[in-house]
Amino acid sequence: MKLNLLTAGLLMSLSLVVQAAVSDQITVKDAFVREVPPNQTISAAFMTLHNNDMSDHKVVNATSPAAKVVELHTHTHENGMMKMRQIPQIDLPAGSEAMLKPGGLHIMLIDLTAPLSSEKMVPVTLKFEDGSEKTLELPVKSVKPMGNMGHMKH
Numbered sequence: 001m002k003l004n005l006l007t008a009g010l011l012m013s014l015s016l017v018v019q020a021a022v023s024d025q026i027t028v029k030d031a032f033v034r035e036v037p038p039n040q041t042i043s044a045a046f047m048t049l050h051n052n053d054m055s056d057h058k059v060v061n062a063t064s065p066a067a068k069v070v071e072l073h074t075h076t077h078e079n080g081m082m083k084m085r086q087i088p089q090i091d092l093p094a095g096s097e098a099m100l101k102p103g104g105l106h107i108m109l110i111d112l113t114a115p116l117s118s119e120k121m122v123p124v125t126l127k128f129e130d131g132s133e134k135t136l137e138l139p140v141k142s143v144k145p146m147g148n149m150g151h152m153k154h
């Protein structure tokens with residue numbers, strides 16, 4: 001009986017080794033944080049996430065030392081107006097890309113701890129459904145305002 005438990009334990013740890021962390025299956029490109037005026041305390045991070053795995057994955061959380069609150073957001077159309085809302089996860093379908101871009105999915109940085117400057121990189125950590133994490137260093141870039149569907153009205 002004791003031996004069986006040992007064997008089971010060994011098998012379990014073996015399968016853990018074989019199964020790669022989700023963070024290793026995801027490639028990130030074109031990541032940046034939107035430049036905002038020094039008096040503005042919210043901004044957002046955008047990027048393209050590619051899931052190289054054959055199963056679906058998801059981003060379940062994001063954190064950054066640059067903001068007190070970090071939320072996963074999307075935009076929806078409501079009565080002809082663009083509105084942002086918080087979502088519990090960002091889906092990463094197997095073998096395809098999820099694009100975080102202005103007017104769509106984004107990582108909201110609320111209550112910036114310091115003004116964003118173009119010389120500084122902003123660390124953002126993505127957490128996946130298996131608990132694995134990926135920390136990125138994002139450059140700060142200016143994004144053209146898109147008419148009146150801006151980010152200011154939260």
Ligand SMILES: [Cu+2]
Binds near residue numbers: 073074084085106
């Ligand atoms: Cu938002």
